[in-house]
Amino acid sequence: MENKKRIRNFCIIAHIDHGKSTLADRFLDLAGQIDKRKFRDQVLDSMELERERGITIKAKAVRLKFFQGDEEYILNLIDTPGHVDFTYEVVKSLKACEGAILLVDASQGIEAQTVANFYLALENNLKIIPVISKIDLPNADIKRSQDQLCEIFGFRKEEISLVSAKEGKGIREVLERVITELPAPSGEADAPLRAVLFDSTFDPYRGILLFLRVFDGKVNVGSDILLMHQKKTYTVEEVGIFLPQLEKKDSLGCGEVGYLWCNIKNPADIYLGDTITSSVSPTLLPLPDYKRLSPMVFCGIFTSSPKEYPLLREAIEKLRLSDSSFVYEPDNLGSLGYGFRCGFLGLLHMDIVRERLEREYALNLLLTSPNVRYKVKKKDGEVINVESPHQLPENSYVEEVSEPFVKAAIVTPLEGMELICDLAKSKRGRFVKMDYLGKDRLNIIFELPLGEIVIDFYDKIQSLTKGYASLDYEFIGYRKTEIVKLDLYLDKKKIEAFSLIVHKEKAESKARAIAEKLKELIPRQMYQVSVQVGVGGKIVAAERISALKKNVTAKCYGGDVTRKRKLWEKQKEGKKKMKQFGKVNVPQEAFLEVLKM
Template sequence: MDNIRNFSIIAHIDHGKSTLADRLLQITGVVGDHEFRDQMLDTMDIERERGITIKSQSVALPYRASDGKDYVLNLIDTPGHADFSYEVSRALVACEGALLVIDAAQGVQAQTLANFYMALELDLEVIPVINKIDLPSADVDRVKAQIEKDLGLDSDHALAISAKEGTGIEEVLEAVVNRIPHPKGDPNAPLKALIFDSHWDPYRGTIVHLRLFDGKLKPGEVIKFWSNNATYKVEEIGSFLIERKPRKELNAGQVGYMIAGIKTVSDTRIGDTVTLEDRPCKEALKGFKLVKPVVFSSFYPISSDDYEELAVALEKLKLNDASLTFEKDHSTALGHGFRCGFLGLLHLEIVQERLEREFNLSLILTAPSVQYVLVLKDGTETIIDNPAKYPDPVYIQSAKEPFIRASIILPDQFLGPVISLSIDRRGVQKDMHYLDSSRVELTFDLPLSEVLFDFYDRLKSVSRGYASFDYDFLEYRETELAKVDILVSGEKVDALSMLVHKDRAYQRARRACERLKNEIPRQLFKVAVQGAIGGKIIARETVSALRKDVTAKCYGGDITRKKKLLEKQKEGKKRMKQVGNVVIPQSAFLAVLKTDEDE
């Protein structure tokens, strides 16, 4: 155990976490030059294109230190976005230390602080690493001052490196060996292991990623999951060296994988405790919780023939992503589809992109919404995330919506516009303090529904990209909720219904009506596009009628001839309006669901 080090790399988005992992893989010889490619641990195309880690990976790095001893350094990579903060916290529980990567040009950002506090709560040894010192705009002294002031760490121990050029990587490995403590645990105690991740293999089923705290694990033993009491027989165990390498046993302190014929990824819950059925441990590891979706949207195939393909595609994605939830949904306007739940907006975007790319599906999404808690007049509570299930307001006593505690770090020159934006989104300012002479940390309580819509895009616009944003779920608070229906020619279009705060209802209804007016093709009669709350119309746009010139064939003669034809046309239009159907094109749905920044 003395020669094992379990560590993680944590950072704000785009501070060079994956590039540092690449250099560590190369310098320890895990990956040869001919096999190497950039972002080695990022296996999905989307991860490479966006430069973010979505699915974390683990790898064991063999390293001979300057003291001549051979060490095994278990790198447990973590996702890099606030949506996946629970996965990050479980990965950190599996470690004794963390490398906190900070961009030499951008300095300490919102997620740097959030991840640092998470590591601090778990009592990890944190090694600050200042990356990108090769950039012309790099200011190492300024970042060191931030490390001292914002994080309270000794900046003399911070490592200055360039992961891109490979500068200072040896010092990072030596720091991992010398400064991160070795794991502790009793190999003879009953098995106690943490599930910190899992992924799907089409031939072997679920591959469970484990960190052993006590005991041993061998193939053939029967294990039990603490949260659901499910039992499985272990088929294979081993460690990660990019490829899986089977072993005869795993001991306390080690990190590895387990294959036990588990049919679905959702059976293995991240943060759960694994023990032996015949010799269980006394108590589970602390901190386990079931991850619940917070953002909901309905997916409909553009062609109704693709419904079965969409169902199969979602089942396959669910195998790799246990946090995705879905159930059947139906809309009179869009046909059959699925109501899906996600961890956040980024998670929604990734699932949509994977469905379109990997399964060649063309989809329409309804506007993302959150879960509201409704207290009915008979005292019962109900949770709804779908406008279609919103009950009659007569039966509702009160409604609650989810709030988040948002942390925004920004240069003080953008303070005014960012505070205005947050207050405009019904935010309540909780705190504001200067991190140094030019950077401010703002803390706001914001409704999650307002953040979903286009808050992040607007924040980047008003701060010219300099503001960084991180959030934690806070609680449910009382709100005044309204269901806005969109009517076209007096008919409700259920796919465009939305649940919004009463103060926002007019604005959102007006916007939807304007977008629809531009997209619905003109008919031979006027088409009314209306936004309504219950029976009250709050916004209206009119698609003007196409004019057919029925008097074109009249030349000369009395004016009454023309009047007679126009009267006849007027009667026809009146009749047509009563029986005419307006077909809403797919582009209209997409236009309404776009944010202002997408245009």
Template sequence: MAASGRSTSKAGRMEREFIRNFSIIAHIDHGKSTLADQLLLQSGAITQRDFKDQMLDDLDIERDRGITVKAHAVALRYEYEGQTYELNLIDTPGHVDFHYEVSRSLAACEGALLLVDAFQGVQAQTVANAYAAIEVDLEIIPVVNKIDLPVTRVEEVLDEVETVLGLDATQALRVSAKTGVGVETVFKAIIERIPHPSGHSTSPLQALIFDSKYDSFRGVIIYIRLVEGQIAKGDKIRFMRTGGVQEVIEVGQFIPKLTSCESLGAGQVGYIITGVKKLEDVKVGDTVTHEHRKAEKALPGYREPKQMVFCGMYPIEATDFEKLRDELGKMSLNDASFSFQPETSDALGFGFRCGFLGMLHMEIIQQRLEHESNIDLIQTAPNVTYELLLRGGQVMMLDNPQDVPDAGSIEEFREPIAKVNFIVPTSNIGVLMQMCEERRGNYINTEYLGPDRAQVIYELPLAEIIYDMHDRLKSATRGYGTMDYEVTGYKTANLVKMDVLVKSVQVDALATIVHRDVAEKRGRGLVKRLKDEISKHQFEIPLQAAIGGKIIARETISALRKNVTAKCYGGDITRKRKLWAKQKEGKKRLKQFGQVEIPQKAFLSVLEAGKDD
């Protein structure tokens, strides 16, 4: 047998001819993490006793939801034809919101395993991730997974790989990551078909920072891929973009836990610890070089990710503000696609305006803050980034409805437009098209992938996609439809800012931007939702939706009624009238000075009102 498989898992230098750096890319739920688990087990990186599902998914939220959120790196040692190889695997997320994580991982690799479900076939994110890998010129190995399923359509799936992705499927691998069948052929293909990294250990050091993580004991742990040169414990290094100089305290690899070693050479993937404590001193995409033997230029790095969804996050306890700032700083270090900046709200006090790639990204950050950091939050309804052309000719980027200037100063209100790629059963094309037309969609084309499935492309406003498009698609196609989107630019639209007044006081955190054609309907839905969410008080509460000075919708929460005459048995009616008059005066005073408590759910009513459309 050519491959013995099992090998000792020691960290350290390895000649580049025996190094292979690869990623696993696929649509969500096609088995990336399961295959990664099998590769760890069959290479001997972990024992059967230590084996558990989602070995590399170390965040609680990843295990709870069964999805990968962060890219994870691990170095495997595998013996093949009498030679030990180092296989550096970078496991990637599959959800559209984490495409930025995928692009960062691919930049650290020479090849990729493209995983496709043996029954579901090529899906929207399969297409997006495959194109991302082709763009950076990686060697792609198609792998059909889940061949152990009772119903499979392997041949049709291979046809889809050829027709949709344009890849040669004749050498595609067939595996079951769950049972381990065919996993040995994956090792063989990685070694034989993925090229070894270029670069020389004798050249000046150039190492790409592809991720980082904060450890409360050791400071920032920096994940690097060495392109040129070597790095060892005790070296003086320079971060080429930030200009910081540090001494390397520890060098090591992920096997799969952090394992220290003396040095790493060109082509290897690992980590360094320098004792950096300040989060802003480390930038993902920066280049590490030696202080006394500098590289001539920095590596290209990554394009800055564009946050497209924004929301306010406020601590329920005002004393948690500084704690929240620290935790958000650690999150942004570990997740370069997340941003935050301080803001204040009349209704909620001091908090932060946070930017995300999408709705799932936002949910994940919020849950991590609440569960890992133990902070109780109030979160405002999310909105997308708009572009405003003002009368003076300036262009203003807007991510907070509170900042919309006076309507008279706006020449054009522009919204982000996304090109959306749907893959659905042919029987659901009509329902999908109706759904897109209702959301102001612009039809591009339809391409049939086979007798039962089609790829439909639409242009849609991003605001109409992010809230519930994914859920509505799944429900309309009984779970078989998938989508992937990419923001292509901004287009002028008839948009207005809709304010919400509670007891005649404008609540800035409930303001939202809507299309004028649906503003009245959205306003009615919103005040109805708020009426359900805000509990009754001792006084009447009017709820109003307004555009400019015009009220477009109103609901009233009636006052709590207390029977003040319950103790009056018979007798003169004037006594009861006096009590009623006193109660009326009290309610009048409360209506004037009483404070309305608005619960957390009310701030998300803006979303629910949108779904009712």
């Protein structure tokens, strides 16, 4: 068991792409924990998807051994994501720490998620070390970033460290500040065990691994533990630490971060944020639970084959072990069969879950159009939640509908202000206020319908500002609205997967856009295909996909024209039969494109 006075638990928080994972790489390199021959960038980003996209999706923990003089210190680092869709990972990480490094890209300055993460750290009473990264870049503006940190967060200039993780500058100084400025863990080594379960993952050979931070007491191999929220007891089979690979230990003591294996097989037995204590002499005071984030975006996930449904169910249960912000419930959607209605924190979160399910579990999936959660008051007084188009009652049964609104903070250069304001107005947004961040950046606050921003709003503000704007938002409540359901018909057959809910004012323009897009994306068939989009049974947009022509008379070199007529008539009858009994082939990219509209 380690001396808690020489333990520091800290995380790195920042806006997306400000250099968190690269800084973590340099810390590992300086501590000498990675074999030079095996070293690769983004060491802690172990998921293939993270490395491909260049973003952190899951928070990762690693123990660093660092010497200051003759003293050896244990530094437990947690690398966190920066995208707003993965805020829950940051929330969990902060609960396991006493301090945080607030990282700001010298070329970008303070952005929306920088502000959000700073206040999250303050709410959790963390000591914050401000650091400016990427000082080696040609377009780095160190003075601007320093001024912003001082003006917005109240830091003093001499408190701000400067680093270049790429060139290794300033790395040792930051780790020395972690030791001298961040507090050691509090807690009593002799008190009953009290630890927080902050993450979990599924090991195909051993079942579920629990990630924990010990606040009081210690946990040993062979001891009996109680999960207080779930009221379940287990015997500890193995404990250990992250180096970043797993390394066994005999025990984890007060202040330590590590993992625990106790032969749990059922994902339903796990509750992230649970307090782990001894079942023999339990603590009387459980640790505070996490602030739970509600799903913002909902969609249906179905398999292309009904036979894969049990595999999908098993995959979703395992995936949720490492992503508790993802929620699901069984669903049945007519032509698509059985699947799951799933809730996500945002569209990127939804896309990541889809890719993980397809890659890690070899599933071929179909997603329905994403929606937010509407509240519908029926004429009989009943209020229901509507998360998908097929749950929306007929208009004659509805008294009023409310949609979720968010307060959105957009950080943009001065020259992007007018374009951003025009975009927000087109999304039914209401301007609230505007603050200057230094001399050349603005933080503009709008109130917007969530349904208007979850699809492509972030991409559009990035495009309008050449990538220099950023977005953060928080839920503020429900407001009355008027919505309708759009239904797609291919050859007069309703395609449930394409149904979506839109605001009444935008129904016709959206319908036309969908019909035109599908005309482009659906391959031509051997017969003419009609594409129709309707509202409440009334068709408001229509397109036709012309038939693929096949020259059936090519083999007739001259000769009697009646022979050719017979072949043409035969082809015509064949196409009628195909139209009657055949199915239109809709490629997956057509679904994905409509999702983004």
